[in-house]
Amino acid sequence: MSHGYSPRWRGFVIAVLRPLLVSLLKRDWRGRENVPRRGGVIVAANHLSWADPLALGHFVYASGRFPVYLAKSTLFTVPIVGAVLRGCGQIAVRRGQLDAGQALEPAREALRAGECLMFYPEGTCTRDPELWPMTGRTGAARLALASGAPVVPIAHWGAQDVLPYGSRRPRLLPRRTMRVVAGPPVDLSRYADVPVTAEVLRDATADIMRAIADLLGELRGEEPPKELYDPRKKAS
Incomplete structure (x- = not known):
């Protein structure tokens, strides 16, 4: 099955969310030129807050792309929300299967269709006490090595002030600044033409997470x- 979406649903979401985000958040955006305007691309970002997807989606849209997220399958069963997600071409994954082959095939289809695929390699909001990125899961690296799609690292800072992890009440006043920076694609060329082993996936993932952490350090x-x-x- 090829990846599909409704242009009307995407247009509706843009018309509703873009002016809302412009009015609620100030912006300090850097590196939008590093997001390719065409072709399949993987965007890998740090995860601070449940407010991340909207803020990052705004940045990516302003860079000339529509963001396609891998979202929990349970969200697709929620009335209205599920219809919006399906209509916009978002990808459903089962909890705990972000790196599994079942989740990656729809993602490959989206990349072949030229989509901008959004990944949180950490899999959840960071648990680092200082809010630095954690080690990542290997799904983004696996997909990049299998497809050849570039991986653009993005770091952001500020979403944790709008909606701290675990909170359901946003802090909108005073108006917060979302700081976002996109770096050049991560150089994964040393993994080309080698067997994709568990060690290769871990090393490629570490390269992606290091690029994100370094960008966050700049911010x-x-x-x-x-x-x-x-x-x-920490759990062991």
Whole structure:
């Protein structure tokens, strides 16, 4: 099955959300020229808040692309919300299967259709006490190596002030600034033409997460940690 969407649904979402976001949030955007205007592309970003998708989607749309997210399948069963997600061409994945082959085939179809695919490699909002990116899951790297699509790293800062993780009440006043920066595509050329092993996927994922962490360091004016927070180690 090829990837599809409704231009009317996308137009409706843009007409509703764009002016709303412009009125609610100030913007400090950098690096939009690093988001390719055409062709399949993977955008990999850090995850701070449930407000991330709207703020990042606004940035990507202003860069000339419509964002396609891999969203929890349960959202597609919610009345109205599910219709909007399907109409806009968003991709349903089952919880805990972001790296699984079942989830990646629809994502490959979207890339072949020339979509801008949005990934949160961390899989959830960061648990790092200082809000740096965590280690990532391998889905974005697996998809990039299989498809040859570029991976554009994006870092953002400010969504945690609008809607802190775990909170359901946004803080809209005073008007917050969303700082977003996109870097050049991550160089994954050293993994070309080699067997895609678990080690290769881990190394490619580490390269992607390091690029995101370095961009976030630029936004924050701080040095990112040399070793990213690993929730699996903390849980053991």
